[in-house]
Amino acid sequence: MLRLGKLESKVENIYNGTVGNLTNGISTTTPSATNPEKVNVADLLNGAQEKCELPPLDGFPHCEGKVKWMKEMWRSDSCYSNYGVDGSTCSFFIYLSEVENWCPRLPWRTKTLGEDIDRRRQAEVRTNFDELYRVMSQREEFRWMMLRIKRMAEPWVSAIRSLAEKQNLVKRQKKKILVHLGLLTKESGFKIAENAFSGGPLGELVQWSDLITTLYLLGHDVRISASIAELKEIMRKVMGNKSSCPTQGDKVVELIYIDIVGLTQFKKTLGPSWVHYQCMLRVLDSFGTEPEFNHAHYAQSKGHKTPWGKWNLNPQQFNTMFPHTPDNSFLGFVVEQHLNASDISHIDDIKRQNQSLVYGKVDNFWKDKKKYLDVIHSYMEVHGTVHGTSTVHLPGYVENHGILSGRDLQFLLRETKLFVGLSFPYEGPAPLEAIANGCAFLNPKFNPPKSSKNTDFFKGKPTLRELTSQHPYAEVYIGEPHVWTVDIENPAEVERAIRSILSQKIEPYLPSSSRVRGCCRESTPSSRTRTSVMVR
Structure with missing residues (x-):
């Protein structure tokens, strides 16, 4: 909930040149739609025009161009005059700041926070779903x-x-x-x-x-x-x-x-x-x-x-x-880390088993991964949660639980030592759930990195970003001992990581940004x- 407010404030600054109030979550908004504000022509005639010195336009790259456009085109649609535009620069600026938000508000036009809120219903925190x-x-x-x-x-x-x-x-x-x-x-x-x-x-x-x-x-x-x-x-x-x-x-x-x-x-x-x-x-x-x-x-x-x-x-x-x-x-x-109150009371009593859980609910994700999984199996049991009757790519030693409910998956993760990446899917939430439940995550390394240049999955996506592993965030921002990024084609490297994981007790870890x-x-x-x- 914190992060959403901070994001709004940052973008608010970019567009409006204002500083958002993160304490109460209120920022300057456009006039009430139930009582549409017009440019007050009487104010202009009484000297308000003299106050129309423009504020700094930082954060409003289109403002100047829009004002110039209005000077030429404000008569092209009667809606502008309906909003109070009368041909003066001040009326252009007020319209562009209070109706369409292209420009910053004039200081003398800015409403106090209380006035804005009084004109609308207030949001009240809910605790009932x-x-x-x-x-x-x-x-x-x-x-x-x-x-x-x-x-x-x-x-x-x-x-x-x-x-x-x-x-x-x-x-x-x-x-x-x-x-x-x-x-x-x-x-x-x-x-x-x-x-x-x-x-x-x-x-x-x-x-x-x-x-x-x-x-x-x-x-x-x-x-x-x-x-x-x-x-x-x-x-x-x-x-x-x-x-x-x-x-x-x-x-x-x-x-x-x-x-x-x-x-x-x-x-x-x-x-x-x-x-x-x-x-x-x-x-x-x-x-x-x-x-x-x-x-x-x-x-x-x-x-x-x-x-x-x-x-x-x-x-x-x-x-x-x-x-x-x-x-x-x-x-x-x-x-998702916490269960209901009765679950939480005894979930910490669950003992870790010498087992791994593979990250891949679809049989095809396991294709060509047997040699990699054989290395893991030489140290511990290998479990899966693969859907359906088609499990042709699963090695015979895998204990498959099928698709589990969220609650049952939480318990399975709590008794598991290692969460095993297969290279796909990319950047999902599951590795963070496993880490939050005390598992280490074996994160496949990509060399060369995967991107729209060499990977069909990313072709057409509006980014040139290169993924250095299945989960770059976990690789960079969490790291060892919770995340071990390895070349899964190198059995020796995989073995070294597994031995290191088994030689220590790994506590649950949850980044603050992913908490409720x-x-x-x-x-x-x-x-x-x-x-x-x-x-x-």
Whole structure:
């Protein structure tokens, strides 16, 4: 929760040149949509124009150009005069700072925090999940996420209460937040929800469930969409807006969390009015989007052919699972470590067995890995959690448990000494769960590093980043004795790592950024930005 607030503040500074208040999660926002503010012409006539000395434009690279455009084009659409634009530079600047957010607010126009909050409902911290469960239980696509939220309900509530005691969470704006999971729509063709209980990828669902939980507990109005029909229903009020200005009246949404697939759906659904919502976008993007892929003209000039880039957003609006680059924002996820109260009371009594657990729920991941696994088997038992009846690539000595529930997996990890990487999947949350339960992680090294230049999986992704191992974050930011990065084609190197692991007691380890309290504190967002960011 902490991290989300910090991200919002950073992007707030980039777009607005203001310093966000992390203590209470409030930042300057646009005028209330229920009472649209116009430029006060009477004030201008009474001398306010004299106060129109422009503040520094740092963090607003497009402001000057927009003011020049307004001087020439403000009569091109009557919507500008409806917002109070009258041809004066001051009215241009006020419109561009208070309606469209291209420019910083004039100091004499800035509302006090109290005035802003009084005009809106305030967000109140929640400690009860009933309403969230009611909404999520109506859709089969949300079942896996809801089960995860239920398993972790106790630490979530404890974290939000702790945060409320330590930080001032009153007088926060209660925002209308749209969460659109494009990856769960039928149109995406991914079938992630359908395969969630049969070995399918879960990393994105982990991050989405944690984000939804955080926003809900912080007291915001959260609407979750997992179909284009739902998206159209939520946004139907503004879908026909062809005006050059944002729609007046009560805002449909104030902040939008979405993925790349959802972005395409959102843009197509809204048509021309999509431009008025770019500032509200916060894009969950596991592997990140580098600036040269994000800037459409530059990407075109460099010959980058990617279906995932060219959005022309601020790079910090892209939120990653791990801190790949300062260009994007690090959202992260919560490592599932704690069980319910009765489980926690005796989980520490579980004795470690001389066994390993292989990271790979799909049989094909095990292909051509027998020699590597033979080395491990010479020192300890080898266990797996592979789905289905097809296990042709599993060596005969592997004890396969099949797909386990989250609770059962936690217990299995607690009695395991070594979590074994197979080189794929890349950068998932599972190794951190294993490390948090006291396992060492055997992390396959990549030489040469894998990237879009030599690996099909990364081709088309909007990044040139090179992975030096299956899990670069664990390799660089955690390291030994919890993470052992080895060349799995070198039996001697693998043996040395195993002997070192078995010669010591390895305690559970959990990075602060992956704890529930850390997520809560960083998830207090704001929305006043011009092309993308998170809620406060």
